[in-house]
Amino acid sequence: MARETIKAEITGNVWKIVAQVDQDLAEQETILIMESMKMEVPVLAPVKGRLKELLVKEGQDVSEGQDLAILET
Amino acid sequence: MAFEKYITEHERRTARALAMGGKERLEKQAALGRLNARQRIDYLFDPGSFIEIGRFARGEPRGDWDKTPADGKVTGYGRINGREAAVVSHDITVKSASSSPVNVRKMGHVRRTAIANGVPLVLLNESSGARIPDTMGAIGTGTLGQDPTQFIRMREIPYVAAVLGPAFGTACWFTQLSDFVVMRKDAQLAISSPKVTEIAIRQKIDPMELSGWRMQTEVTGKVDYGVDTDEEALDLLKSFLSYLPSHHNELPPRAAVPAGADEPAQALLELVPEDRAKVYDMRKVAAALCDPGSLFALKDRFAKAAFTALGRIDGRAVGILGSNPMFKAGALDADACDKACTFFVLCDSFNIPIVILADTPGFLIGVEGERRKAPGKVINMMSALQMCTVPKFSIVMRKSYGQAYLNMGGTRNTDEMLAWYCADVGFMDPNVGVNVVYGVKREEDPQRFEQLVEEIRRDSSAYDLAGIFSAVAVIDPRESRRWLARLLELHQRRLTKGIGKHLLSGWPTTF
Numbered sequence: 001m002a003r004e005t006i007k008a009e010i011t012g013n014v015w016k017i018v019a020q021v022d023q024d025l026a027e028q029e030t031i032l033i034m035e036s037m038k039m040e041v042p043v044l045a046p047v048k049g050r051l052k053e054l055l056v057k058e059g060q061d062v063s064e065g066q067d068l069a070i071l072e073t
Numbered sequence: 074m075a076f077e078k079y080i081t082e083h084e085r086r087t088a089r090a091l092a093m094g095g096k097e098r099l100e101k102q103a104a105l106g107r108l109n110a111r112q113r114i115d116y117l118f119d120p121g122s123f124i125e126i127g128r129f130a131r132g133e134p135r136g137d138w139d140k141t142p143a144d145g146k147v148t149g150y151g152r153i154n155g156r157e158a159a160v161v162s163h164d165i166t167v168k169s170a171s172s173s174p175v176n177v178r179k180m181g182h183v184r185r186t187a188i189a190n191g192v193p194l195v196l197l198n199e200s201s202g203a204r205i206p207d208t209m210g211a212i213g214t215g216t217l218g219q220d221p222t223q224f225i226r227m228r229e230i231p232y233v234a235a236v237l238g239p240a241f242g243t244a245c246w247f248t249q250l251s252d253f254v255v256m257r258k259d260a261q262l263a264i265s266s267p268k269v270t271e272i273a274i275r276q277k278i279d280p281m282e283l284s285g286w287r288m289q290t291e292v293t294g295k296v297d298y299g300v301d302t303d304e305e306a307l308d309l310l311k312s313f314l315s316y317l318p319s320h321h322n323e324l325p326p327r328a329a330v331p332a333g334a335d336e337p338a339q340a341l342l343e344l345v346p347e348d349r350a351k352v353y354d355m356r357k358v359a360a361a362l363c364d365p366g367s368l369f370a371l372k373d374r375f376a377k378a379a380f381t382a383l384g385r386i387d388g389r390a391v392g393i394l395g396s397n398p399m400f401k402a403g404a405l406d407a408d409a410c411d412k413a414c415t416f417f418v419l420c421d422s423f424n425i426p427i428v429i430l431a432d433t434p435g436f437l438i439g440v441e442g443e444r445r446k447a448p449g450k451v452i453n454m455m456s457a458l459q460m461c462t463v464p465k466f467s468i469v470m471r472k473s474y475g476q477a478y479l480n481m482g483g484t485r486n487t488d489e490m491l492a493w494y495c496a497d498v499g500f501m502d503p504n505v506g507v508n509v510v511y512g513v514k515r516e517e518d519p520q521r522f523e524q525l526v527e528e529i530r531r532d533s534s535a536y537d538l539a540g541i542f543s544a545v546a547v548i549d550p551r552e553s554r555r556w557l558a559r560l561l562e563l564h565q566r567r568l569t570k571g572i573g574k575h576l577l578s579g580w581p582t583t584f
């Protein structure tokens with residue numbers, strides 16, 4: 001089991017959290033949706049795994065490179 | 074029997090060469106779930122088409138003569154689906170396929186022959202790097218570098234590489250020189266092995282972080298695909314080559330058009346949300362525009378705000394570049410510019426027309442971008458696009474703003490620019506522009522903000538773009554494929570038989 005930190009690819013605001021902690025995610029499945037560049041930008045699981053931790057809340061501002069979630073792969 | 078002693082001796086030597094590194098090492102390779110160097114060649118080439126050169130080459134030190142069949146790199150020529158190609162297949166069972174003066178000579182001969190005769194070069198890479206002790210000392214190291222053309226890449230022919238095990242030294246260098254690369258997920262690609270690196274820099278190394286497939290597909294972008302098996306890797310090399318001509322003075326092969334090829338484009342209104350704030354996956358749009366099953370993504374895990382692929386429209390090979398709103402909102406960053414450059418170089422070198430699909434809020438600006446030399450990358454991409462002499466077409470889909478509009482083929486930066494009837498073009502997103510130009514925020518004065526948005530949005534429609542003859546046509550999205558097919562038919566560069574000037578052919582092979 002490896003732990004993978006999911007980082008924000010873009011600066012913006014956490015608009016909606018879609019996945020739940022302990023949920024099994026397929027590759028490319030949506031974890032949360034950010035609002036950035038006036039668009040709703042999904043944050044996807046890069047590989048298959050279980051969502052172990054969510055490190056942000058809805059409404060929170062995040063910077064590019066900031067940790068968003070931890071996936072166990 | 075006449076010549077009996079020669080026949081016997083020839084058979085003995087042939088059997089020795091074909092036995093490679095011996096039963097034990099071959100079994101070890103099989104236990105890893107990997108094909109050996111000769112099995113890979115058998116899988117790659119049409120049955121019976123392989124001719125081997127350098128079979129009886131061996132390492133130079135006298136003590137190695139019987140231990141180095143083919144000197145650890147199997148080389149020759151064969152046919153892939155009826156088309157000639159050259160191959161270098163590293164034999165890891167012979168001195169770890171390490172590079173020696175003799176086998177580098179073999180590689181050079183095959184490479185030069187491939188270029189002189191206009192056939193692709195296939196590199197099946199699995200090597201520990203330079204051979205020790207042969208390359209030690211001034212005599213060993215000074216013996217290298219006998220070929221001053223070894224690392225010149227003018228893209229007269231395609232180079233494709235599969236990284237099928239450890240690939241260090243020469244195997245790594247030729248991977249870097251390649252136009253298309255696939256890699257096994259248990260393989261390693263780096264300058265030196267993790268072990269050598271650890272000793273050299275006195276730091277514990279995570280092999281996957283140093284040289285693994287995710288590093289290479291997601292961070293460096295050098296590798297196009299990570300795969301589980303040798304067969305998958307070889308199939309991908311064959312697929313890639315099916316879109317390319319054998320050399321730069323030839324057109325890509327034309328394929329048959331599957332039945333019902335025009336139907337998927339009819340669903341474009343369902344694939345793309347009308348609301349510009351909603352994202353969608355540009356890959357699905359590209360697939361709908363291409364002949365069914367023909368879309369072949371390149372570097373799909375790297376710089377995902379830009380999507381690049383080969384495909385076919387009406388059986389003709391095309392290269393597709395799209396901004397992808399699904400990732401980073403389709404805002405192009407430094408890596409996306411690099412990815413676009415590499416893609417333009419490929420298409421321009423091998424006479425593949427380019428289709429650009431633009432739906433972008435602009436370039437991704439910020440400190441990180443400046444740190445990563447984004448301004449230089451933006452202009453590299455722009456220069457590369459303008460230097461391409463293959464036919465170029467673009468479609469402005471929902472929006473395209475600022476310099477990114479130009480980088481994505483805006484106005485005369487492609488031969489024909491089409492605009493969907495919903496396209497919005499301007500210096501930046503109107504909602505951001507109000508704040509920048511007038512200093513008004515929505516939360517402070519919503520009424521005035523909306524008024525100003527409307528003011529900025531005025532004159533930014535597809536028809537305004539067509540009104541000054543920047544867009545040559547305003548179209549219904551569902552007509553896109555038909556338009557592209559007709560334009561491809563028209564723009565065949567008949568005066569030069571479709572062969573471009575290849576102004577980008579000497580562009581560096583990595584970024």
